[in-house]
Amino acid sequence: MKKILPLLLIITFMAIVAMIVVSMAKESQPITIVKGNMAMKPIDIKLNATNDTHCKMIIKSIDNSAEVVSPDGRTWFFDDVGCMVLWLEGKKFKDDAKLWVHTIDSKKWIDAKKAYYGVTDHTAMHYGFGAREKESNRTIGLDEMRLRMLRGENLTNPKIRKKLLGE
Amino acid sequence: MGEVLLSKDVLVYLFSESLLFILLFIAFLVSVKVYLKWDFNSFTPNQFKLEQESYLVTTIAFFIFIMKFFLILYFAFTVDNLSTLVAGAMCGAGVIQSNSYGDYLLILKLSILFGLTLWFYLNAYDLESKNYQWFKEKSALFIFLFIFILAELYLDFAYFTNIDTHQPVSCCSALFGQLEGANPLPFGLNTVTLLTLFYLLFILVILTLLLNQTYLYILSNLLFLYIAYYALVYFFGTYIYQLPTHKCPFCMLQKEYYYIGYALWFSLFIGSFIGINGAISSIWLKQETSVDAKKVVVALLGFFLFLCSTYVMIYYFKNGVWL
Numbered sequence: 121m122k123k124i125l126p127l128l129l130i131i132t133f134m135a136i137v138a139m140i141v142v143s144m145a146k147e148s149q150p151i152t153i154v155k156g157n158m159a160m161k162p163i164d165i166k167l168n169a170t171n172d173t174h175c176k177m178i179i180k181s182i183d184n185s186a187e188v189v190s191p192d193g194r195t196w197f198f199d200d201v202g203c204m205v206l207w208l209e210g211k212k213f214k215d216d217a218k219l220w221v222h223t224i225d226s227k228k229w230i231d232a233k234k235a236y237y238g239v240t241d242h243t244a245m246h247y248g249f250g251a252r253e254k255e256s257n258r259t260i261g262l263d264e265m266r267l268r269m270l271r272g273e274n275l276t277n278p279k280i281r282k283k284l285l286g287e
Numbered sequence: 288m289g290e291v292l293l294s295k296d297v298l299v300y301l302f303s304e305s306l307l308f309i310l311l312f313i314a315f316l317v318s319v320k321v322y323l324k325w326d327f328n329s330f331t332p333n334q335f336k337l338e339q340e341s342y343l344v345t346t347i348a349f350f351i352f353i354m355k356f357f358l359i360l361y362f363a364f365t366v367d368n369l370s371t372l373v374a375g376a377m378c379g380a381g382v383i384q385s386n387s388y389g390d391y392l393l394i395l396k397l398s399i400l401f402g403l404t405l406w407f408y409l410n411a412y413d414l415e416s417k418n419y420q421w422f423k424e425k426s427a428l429f430i431f432l433f434i435f436i437l438a439e440l441y442l443d444f445a446y447f448t449n450i451d452t453h454q455p456v457s458c459c460s461a462l463f464g465q466l467e468g469a470n471p472l473p474f475g476l477n478t479v480t481l482l483t484l485f486y487l488l489f490i491l492v493i494l495t496l497l498l499n500q501t502y503l504y505i506l507s508n509l510l511f512l513y514i515a516y517y518a519l520v521y522f523f524g525t526y527i528y529q530l531p532t533h534k535c536p537f538c539m540l541q542k543e544y545y546y547i548g549y550a551l552w553f554s555l556f557i558g559s560f561i562g563i564n565g566a567i568s569s570i571w572l573k574q575e576t577s578v579d580a581k582k583v584v585v586a587l588l589g590f591f592l593f594l595c596s597t598y599v600m601i602y603y604f605k606n607g608v609w610l
Contacts, residue, residue, distance in 0.1 A: 129494040133503070136487050136510075140474050147475025 150178060151197070158193040162220040162229035165197055172199040174207035175245060184243045184250055186232060187220040201237065202247030205269040219262075221251035228253070237265040240275065240284050248275035248284075291372060291450045296365040301443060303358060307351050308440050314347040315433045322426040327418070341422055345410060348429055352403045355436075359396055360549060367540050375455035379537035380463065385456045388446035395439050397556065402432045404560040408568040408580075421572060459535035463520060472517055485511075485518040489592055492562065496581055505566045512559040515591070519551060523595040526602045531610045551594060558587030 151170040170179045173196040179185055186204040188196045190213045198204040201221055208214050219232035236259035241250025249265050275281045291297050321341050370376040373385055383389035406428050413421040472481055488511040495504035520536045527539050539548030562584040565576040
């Protein structure tokens, strides 16, 4: 028994170390930021494996998702354009950043400053601002959308929700 | 602000802590005097008087430290009871998070518990030696612990007087449950590897104990404590609650779960602390750890492991499925 115990100890210890090392090597954390995007182009979002930088939720749908690319090539991802607006406030590179949104009408990435936003759409965080490439009489521009977000005038506000949807 | 001070549990707790602190403060003053003037080579009446005073300090400290163990349990009970008063809280998890002092207080209490078990070892060695061989080391640790307990008393009052019962807090499901796909387990472990590691580490603790591998014993004990925390919250806890989505270290302290959390957390922390401090004190004082202390470690950690495993087995035999 005395001869077996040291051997057993070594085997157990080695097994524990191996398990920890293998688990750490296989670990896959959600993507939160991508660096080196110097071209400031939109990057494909890996759905269910990317975190919204503002609300921390996993991005599950490409529709209305958004990206912010800073001049140094860092790229952040958002599941809702409302999250992007809230997160961007106060950032030093706010005016120089490139903003991308994925539209629900043309299904592609376009410049968020050139996009139009519905106010009663179904979005991940229920703010209601769905991005579109084409303007209509029921859409607003980025500046107005930003103001509405900062004032809390979106579908998460019961008064606004009642006014817009009658619920 | 301060509404929770109307709770009788909080009042009893703070009063008890304050009372013990006054006693401890007296012991501290005497202890500092004895520590500074202590000289074993001296055979003067003054040294004899110091030895008598040191026995008094040890007796007071022993009593207070025993009471501190019970007070930590009572603290958990009090915090859990406050969940009925704090908006949004369903158990102690939300109440602890209700202000910025809670987490620090909890960590400090566990650190003090760790220090107290080390002091008990030093005290036992010191009393065994008959000539107060380890009195200086014991007193130094006592003075060190006093500073921690002073900080604890401040945090106790700061924490309980700053709980806002009108400010909604997150419940345990928000704190521990919904992680949106992110893995809460350390080292990138999954449930299977977590459990394998949990049982393997227990075996390693026993083997290192049998083979007197002191440094490896400390390491395996620390790692077991760390992994056991995650195993209990993220796996065994779901069998205690009989709900796969309920992951919380505090709810198991409640009546609905037969207060089983007290037995589980007590056996895990005290078992690990006794084990680690037994090894530390044997290295520090170059003494052999007593067989009884080793038996206590195996009994407590074995009890913890048995209790956790039993919940899973009973659930499986009753329902025929795993959660």
